[in-house]
Amino acid sequence: MRGGELPIREALPRLKAAVASGTAVLTAPPGTGKTTLVPLALAGLLGGGPAARVLVAEPRRIAARAAARRMAWMLEEPVGARIGFTVRGEHRPGSRVEAVTTGVLLQRLQRDPELAGIDVVVVDECHERHLDADTALAFLLEVRQTLRPDLKVVAASATADAARWSALLEDAPVVEAASVPHPLAVVWAPPARAGAPAHGTRVEPAFLDHVALTVRRAWDEREGDVLCFLPGVGELRRVAGALSGLPVLQLHGQAPAEVQDAALSGSAGRRVILATSVAESSLTLPGIRVVVDSGLAREPRTDHARGLGALTTVRASRATAEQRAGRAAREAPGTVYRCWHESERLAPWPQPEIALADLTPFALHLACWGTSDPAELALLTRPPEAALSAARTTLRGLGALDGDGRVTARGRRLNGLGLHPRLARALLDASPRTGSRRAAEFVALLSEPPPSGSPEDLVAAWHRLRGQPRWKAEARRLRAALPRHDGPEPSEGLPDEAAAGLVVALAFPERVARVRATGGHLMASGTGATVPGALARASWLAVAVADRPVGAASARVRQAVEIDEATAREAAAALLAVRREAVWEGGAVKAREVECLGAIELSSRPVEPDPETAREAVLAGLRESGADFLSWSEEARRLRERLEFLRRELGEPWPAVDDAALTERTAERLAEAFANGGARAGRARLAAGDLLRGMLPWPEAARLEELAPERITVPSGSRIRVDYSGENPVLAAKLQELFGWARTPALAGGRVPLGVHLLSPAGRPAAVTSDLESFWREGYRAVRADLRGRYPRHPWPEDPVSAVPTARTNRALRGR
Numbered sequence: 001m002r003g004g005e006l007p008i009r010e011a012l013p014r015l016k017a018a019v020a021s022g023t024a025v026l027t028a029p030p031g032t033g034k035t036t037l038v039p040l041a042l043a044g045l046l047g048g049g050p051a052a053r054v055l056v057a058e059p060r061r062i063a064a065r066a067a068a069r070r071m072a073w074m075l076e077e078p079v080g081a082r083i084g085f086t087v088r089g090e091h092r093p094g095s096r097v098e099a100v101t102t103g104v105l106l107q108r109l110q111r112d113p114e115l116a117g118i119d120v121v122v123v124d125e126c127h128e129r130h131l132d133a134d135t136a137l138a139f140l141l142e143v144r145q146t147l148r149p150d151l152k153v154v155a156a157s158a159t160a161d162a163a164r165w166s167a168l169l170e171d172a173p174v175v176e177a178a179s180v181p182h183p184l185a186v187v188w189a190p191p192a193r194a195g196a197p198a199h200g201t202r203v204e205p206a207f208l209d210h211v212a213l214t215v216r217r218a219w220d221e222r223e224g225d226v227l228c229f230l231p232g233v234g235e236l237r238r239v240a241g242a243l244s245g246l247p248v249l250q251l252h253g254q255a256p257a258e259v260q261d262a263a264l265s266g267s268a269g270r271r272v273i274l275a276t277s278v279a280e281s282s283l284t285l286p287g288i289r290v291v292v293d294s295g296l297a298r299e300p301r302t303d304h305a306r307g308l309g310a311l312t313t314v315r316a317s318r319a320t321a322e323q324r325a326g327r328a329a330r331e332a333p334g335t336v337y338r339c340w341h342e343s344e345r346l347a348p349w350p351q352p353e354i355a356l357a358d359l360t361p362f363a364l365h366l367a368c369w370g371t372s373d374p375a376e377l378a379l380l381t382r383p384p385e386a387a388l389s390a391a392r393t394t395l396r397g398l399g400a401l402d403g404d405g406r407v408t409a410r411g412r413r414l415n416g417l418g419l420h421p422r423l424a425r426a427l428l429d430a431s432p433r434t435g436s437r438r439a440a441e442f443v444a445l446l447s448e449p450p451p452s453g454s455p456e457d458l459v460a461a462w463h464r465l466r467g468q469p470r471w472k473a474e475a476r477r478l479r480a481a482l483p484r485h486d487g488p489e490p491s492e493g494l495p496d497e498a499a500a501g502l503v504v505a506l507a508f509p510e511r512v513a514r515v516r517a518t519g520g521h522l523m524a525s526g527t528g529a530t531v532p533g534a535l536a537r538a539s540w541l542a543v544a545v546a547d548r549p550v551g552a553a554s555a556r557v558r559q560a561v562e563i564d565e566a567t568a569r570e571a572a573a574a575l576l577a578v579r580r581e582a583v584w585e586g587g588a589v590k591a592r593e594v595e596c597l598g599a600i601e602l603s604s605r606p607v608e609p610d611p612e613t614a615r616e617a618v619l620a621g622l623r624e625s626g627a628d629f630l631s632w633s634e635e636a637r638r639l640r641e642r643l644e645f646l647r648r649e650l651g652e653p654w655p656a657v658d659d660a661a662l663t664e665r666t667a668e669r670l671a672e673a674f675a676n677g678g679a680r681a682g683r684a685r686l687a688a689g690d691l692l693r694g695m696l697p698w699p700e701a702a703r704l705e706e707l708a709p710e711r712i713t714v715p716s717g718s719r720i721r722v723d724y725s726g727e728n729p730v731l732a733a734k735l736q737e738l739f740g741w742a743r744t745p746a747l748a749g750g751r752v753p754l755g756v757h758l759l760s761p762a763g764r765p766a767a768v769t770s771d772l773e774s775f776w777r778e779g780y781r782a783v784r785a786d787l788r789g790r791y792p793r794h795p796w797p798e799d800p801v802s803a804v805p806t807a808r809t810n811r812a813l814r815g816r
Contacts, residue, residue, distance in 0.1 A: 006033030011177035012041045016049065018173040019120065019152050022144065025165045026156045028177035030323065031284050031330030034156055035063075035124055036070050042120045042154070043096045045075065045082065052119035054097045057105045059130045060253065061087040062278055066264050067124075068092070068099040088418060089473045102132035107418055109139050110368050113147055120152040126165065127157040127319070128280075129352035129381075135365055138377035141169065142369075158326075159319050161349070168378050182329040189214045189292075190341040203235055203296065203313055211294050211339055212242035215272060218337050219246060224289025226272045227279065229324050231296040231313050233451070236274045243272060251275040254448060256470070280323045284330050291328040293321060295340040299351055302358045302387065303548055308511075308527065308555055309358055310547035318346040352381045359383055360421050363391035364400055367407035368415045397509075397574050398425045417481050423447055426507035431482055434499035440479035442503040444471055450545055450559050456533050458544050458561040459500050501563035504542035505571030511543035512568045513560075514600045520554065524568075524575050524598030528554040538562040542571070565602075572597055582613045584621025589614045619667035630666060636689035641724035642708040643692065649748040650707070653697035665691060707748050715740045715805035722747075722754070732757035735766055735783070736795055739803040744772045758783070761791045776800050 008028055018024035019042060028034035035056070040046040043054045058064040068085035072078060079085065084094025086104050100108070102123070109115065123137050140153050155165045155172070162174045195204040211228065218226050230236050236250045251263045251273055263273055266286040277297060279285060297316040302309045316324070321338070328334025354362070362383065366374060374383055395401040398421055400411030407415075414424035423443050431439035445462055448471075454461045465471050494502075505512050513521035513529050521529045521541060527548070535541060535557070545559040569576060575598040582591035591609035595602045609617065630636075646654040655661065666686055696704065708729070711719040716737035723730045729747055735758040745754045753770040760766045766783050769775040780800050788796035797803035 006037055007031075007179045008033035008037050008177045009047075011175055012037070012047055015154075015175045015177075016041065018175050019154060021173060022149070023141075023153045023169040023172035024155075025162050025169060025172050025174045026154055026177065027162045027174065028156070028158065029179040029181070030158050030326040032177050032179045034158070034177065035067050036074060038154075038156065039067075039097045039099075039122055040071055040074065042122070042152075043082075045096060051096070053095075053117055054120045054122065055105065055115070055118050056097065056099045056122045056124055057102045057133065057136060058099060059102055059125050059128055059133055060278055061101055062253065062260050063125070064099040064101050065090070065257075066260070068094070068097075069264075071097060071099075089470075089477045102130060102136050103418065105136045106132055106139070106365060107416070109136065109143070110365070110415060113139075113143055115143065115148065115151060118151070120154065122154045122156055124156045125158065126155045127159045127161060129350065129354070131353040131357055131359075131362055134352070134354055134379055134381070135362060137168075138379050139369060141378045144170075158323060161319075164380060168380055182331070183333040184325060184329040185333075185335040186325070187335060187337045188342045189217070189337045189339050191339070203231065205238065207294075207339075208235055208238045209242060211292065212239045214337050214339055215239070215243060215292050216246070218290045218292050218335070219270075219272065222290045222335050224332075224334075225267070225270055225285075225287040226290045226292060227285060227288045227327055228272065228274050228292040228294070229279070229316075230274060230276065230294050231298045232276060232311070235294070235296075236276065239274055247271045249273045251279055253278050254451060254470075277320075279327070280320065285327065286331070288327050288330070289332060289334045291325055291334070291336040293324045293336060293338050295321065295338060297350070300353070300356050300358075302356065308525075308546060308548045315340075315344075315346060317348060317350045319349050321346060354379070354381050354383050357387075359387045359391040360394050363388060364395055364407070364411060364415050364421050367395070367401055367405070368412055372405055395421060398422070400425075417478070419443065419447060419478075422507045426503045427478055427482065429506050430499070430503045433502055434494055436479050436482045437475075438496070438499045439503060440482070441466070441471075441475045442500050443478055443507075444475040446504070446507060446544055447474065454559065456531075456535055456557070456559055458504060458559050459497050461559065462496070462500065497561060498563075498567065500561045501542045501567050502571060504544045504561055505563060505567055508543060509572035509575060510598065511546060512563070512572045512597065512600070513541045513543055513557075514568075514597075515539050521557075522600055523555065524572055524600050526599035529557050530554050531557045531560065535560055535562065540565055540568050542567070568597060580607065580610075580613055582609045582617035584617045589617045591617070614670070615667050618670045619663065622663040622666055630662065630686050630688035630691060632688045636687070636692060638710065638721075638724070639689060639692050642704070642710065643695075645724045645729060645752075646704075646708050646748065649752055653700055655695045655697065657692060657695065662688075662691065665695060669694075709747070712745065712754070714738055716807050717805075718807060728752060728755050730755040730757055732759060732765075734759045734761060734763070734807065736761075737805050737807050738772070739797070739800045739805040741805070742773055742776070742801055744770055760787055761794045 015024060015026060015038065026034065026038065037046060039054045039056045042052060044051045056067060058067060064085050064087050068079050068083050072083040075083065080092040080094065082094055082096040084092045085099040087101050088103065121140055123133055126133055126137065137155060144151050144153060153169065155169055157165065166172050166174050191207060191210040195207050215226055215228050228239065230239060233252050236252060240248045240250055247269065249259060249263050249271060251260065263285060273285060295316050296313050297320060298311045299314050300309055301312050325336040328336050371377060392401060392405060395411065398414065400408060400414050400421055402408055413428065414421050417424040417427060419427065423446055427439055427443045442462065445465060450461060455464065510525040511523050513523045515538065516522050521531055523529055523543065529543065529546060531541065540563045541560045542563045543557050543560045546555045546557045548555045578593060578595050580591060580593050582589050589609045591607050591613055592604045593607050594604045640657050643654060643657045647656055669686060669691065709722060711721050712731055713719050714733050714737050718737055720731055720733045729752065731754055738758065744756055746752060747754055755770050756772060757765050758767045766787060767775060767779055784796045795806065
């Protein structure tokens with residue numbers, strides 16, 4: 001047998017013993033044989049033991065295909081005998097070991113939860129925290145608890161974060177496989193000048209040029225093949241263009257099968273492999289001795305409210321950087337060139353996909369599984385509630401869930417197609433109109449990110465890609481999955497543009513967009529959109545691919561097709577609505593009836609407002625202008641202050657008279673006027689005083705003057721206004737007018753002493769007190785000594801309590 005010398009072999013007896021208990025966690029560094037020798041051993045094809053059927057779940061198609069081929073090579077037999085694989089659109093069965101993607105495993109579990117005939121399932125690369133892998137593992141553990149206690153489950157990880165996995169897998173035993181590491185040299189290669197950080201999917205061209213120079217440096221300084229990690233396909237192409245003269249392979253998820261096979265095979269000469277995250281783990285790329293790591297990765301960001309997603313470039317985690325570096329030292333001593341500064345701190349782990357992604361497929365999987373609450377499942381990370389709620393709303397709109405959140409027969413049909421539920425809906429609902437062939441072809445086009453450089457017009461992209469084998473195979477698979485109808489294909493005469501538009505609009509009804517007079521388009525979701533090229537002039541669009549860059553106000557349309565209004569209405573029928581709306585404008589309520597498609601206004605006509613519509617319009621208008629809409633007299637302002645004082649001190653039933661309360665009451669009054677006198681009644685501003693008096697409680701209103709008097713008669717006979725504008729009420733009067741006033745009055749039923757500002761003859765404060773009795777006894781003497789020399793014409797008796805109060809001078813008193 002080939003490849004039997006891999007380091008994992010030493011751990012196989014311990015792993016078999018652990019698996020016998022039901023579950024196990026295997027941690028093994030990259031390059032130890034975890035992906036190939038372990039399934040063979042558990043199947044009884046290596047080292048003896050009982051025969052078993054083993055499923056190996058990989059996160060990516062490239063890894064599943066490569067793992068099967070590698071295991072078949074080790075057994076010196078073709079793929080499809082004892083070793084097989086199944087990925088979307090390709091099935092080569094194996095009698096003992098089958099490598100599948102986690103997506104395929106999920107579909108199989110939905111069809112056959114018992115996994116009849118399967119003895120062991122290995123979920124590989126679980127540390128990468130792909131959503132399908134997390135979900136499949138949770139389902140497998142529930143199957144063990146309820147249907148198949150004999151089913152063995154292994155979680156295999158290339159990192160040492162084993163404790164959490166062990167706890168999740170019923171306190172599973174942990175088997176750690178030690179490798180014999182080859183020496184790894186680290187070369188720090190940051191750019192000479194720091195550039196702008198990556199933003200959205202944009203990476204500074206100068207930084208990519210630096211990465212390319214680092215690749216050339218590594219090529220010149222070291223032996224062996226060079227593997228360079230970059231965040232996306234666009235960056236691969238940019239760096240490849242800067243490496244003219246070097247043999248370059250570009251490895252990514254959409255790369256042709258021959259390119260993937262070439263990367264996974266040995267080469268007679270040296271080569272540079274530029275790769276996205278697909279090369280971080282799983283099988284060894286032979287010949288790699290040098291890794292150049294850009295330090296960047298891509299993560300999804302989802303606007304759940306608008307159904308828009310975007311990839312954003314982030315700094316790779318420490319675990320990811322270690323995974324990448326390990327590629328250089330799998331077969332021999334190696335070197336990693338890191339394109340960032342040694343002092344930079346990295347996050348320990350990548351973000352789990354469940355925390356970032358669109359959860360619509362996840363929510364449908366849960367519903368089909370019969371689980372309404374994710375807390376019932378063994379998930380390492382709980383899904384965000386807002387994202388899950390948005391996903392369920394989408395599924396109800398597709399008819400996949402009923403009003404109670406239970407899966408419908410249609411939902412099960414959508415889930416069985418192995419597509420995102422939106423695309424499954426488009427395939428099912430469009431095919432009777434477009435014919436199954438074109439429906440399948442357009443959905444196949446939408447199921448993958450558009451290749452770099454694809455035309456913005458989806459039909460043009462369709463014509464360009466029709467000859468690609470991978471796309472044709474997926475279209476055949478989807479067409480075969482559709483219900484068969486007798487007779488000729490329907491609607492083959494429908495133009496390609498109309499067929500494409502119907503498919504896209506059915507998949508993404510919230511993205512149906514109409515041109516705006518002010519420029520750009522408006523989607524039914526309410527999001528503005530910028531549209532490139534000739535499509536910018538289209539009256540209506542069905543948007544196939546769009547993202548909302550971080551910090552951008554509008555979405556960016558990357559691929560779309562022109563449609564007409566009839567198609568928009570048909571595809572987004574669930575968003576059609578007729579509503580009445582009214583606005584407060586120029587002292588009048590203007591109402592209209594609006595037909596809309598989500599946020600897109602289709603037509604409108606003026607109508608008379610009903611009282612409730614009028615009230616809401618006035619309320620909205622007044623919230624903008626606040627209580628300033630009212631006509632305020634000085635008397636009204638003082639009344640408001642008195643009522644605020646009583647509300648503060650006595651509470652109910654004295655009304656709140658803040659801006660919000662007055663706005664609400666004003667809206668009610670005006671709405672009543674509109675109900676009685678039409679849309680323009682109440683055009684004049686309301687008098688605030690009338691409004692406030694109308695808010696006084698009854699019968700308590702009769703005590704207003706007693707509890708919060710507007711004026712108080714002082715001993716001189718003057719009626720002095722009380723100031724309620726501050727925290728406590730204040731009366732300001734000349735000191736001589738208060739002679740004989742022994743005690744300070746109290747307001748609010750005796751609860752709040754009246755503050756008294758005793759003024760000099762010139763009207764300036766001479767003293768402040770809320771206890772006149774104490775002031776006459778202790779404070780008056782000092783005030784008298786200070787002021788009588790300056791104001792000799794005014795009386796300053798020695799005994800103010802027995803003195804006659806007056807507002808006059810001494811001369812006036814003598815002449816009286």
